[in-house]
Amino acid sequence: MSRSRNLTPVAIEQIVSILDGWSGKLTWDLLIQSVARRLRGTYTRQALHKHERIRDAFTLRKKTLSISVGGKKAISPESQVTNDRIARLEGENQRLQMENDRLLEQFVRWAYNAYSRGLDEQFLSRPLPAINRQQTP
Structure with missing residues (x-):
């Protein structure tokens, strides 16, 4: 089995986005499977846990999901899509507030x-020095 590429900031953002929209049971193994499908690369729990944004988003989402567990009524598919979108946006909002x-x-x-x-x-407010972007001869 070959090693997956290193997690880039873009990949980390995608993983955090997966967590923002997560519903149902959340475990590291389930997250790893979802990441493998989305990013086409397999990462270990340790590799994901090492990144603070992923670790914090996982912990916050797990806590949010454990609080919201309860009886669900049968609802229309359109309402379910809306509820899923609201839940994803609320999760994203909580994570962004924590990061802020x-x-x-x-x-x-x-x-x-x-x-x-x-x-x-x-x-401290001085502008950064100008960068000379001319190519060297």
């Missing part, structure tokens, strides 16, 4: 560290 909170915490940490080094907002 983490980034805000990181920004506060960076701001404190910059302040403790005597760097002011004016210094």
Whole structure:
């Protein structure tokens, strides 16, 4: 069996998207199977778990699914599609909120560290240097 390619940011985004729309029982094995079908590559639980976005999205979705388990009434297929879309969007919204909170915490940490080094907002807001994109001879 050959080794699958490394997980790229695009692949990680696709896996997180799979988790956002997940309904029913969620296990690492089921996720691995779904990822294999979608990305045409097999990854181990350890490979997926190593990426913080995947690990956090998995944990959040698992928690959300365990809370929402209950009796379901028979509904029309159109309503089921709508309910599935709403559930996927709610899952995505929760994950994005969690990622945003983490980034805000990181920004506060960076701001404190910059302040403790005597760097002011004016210094930190300077534009990046221009990149010379001309080809070398």
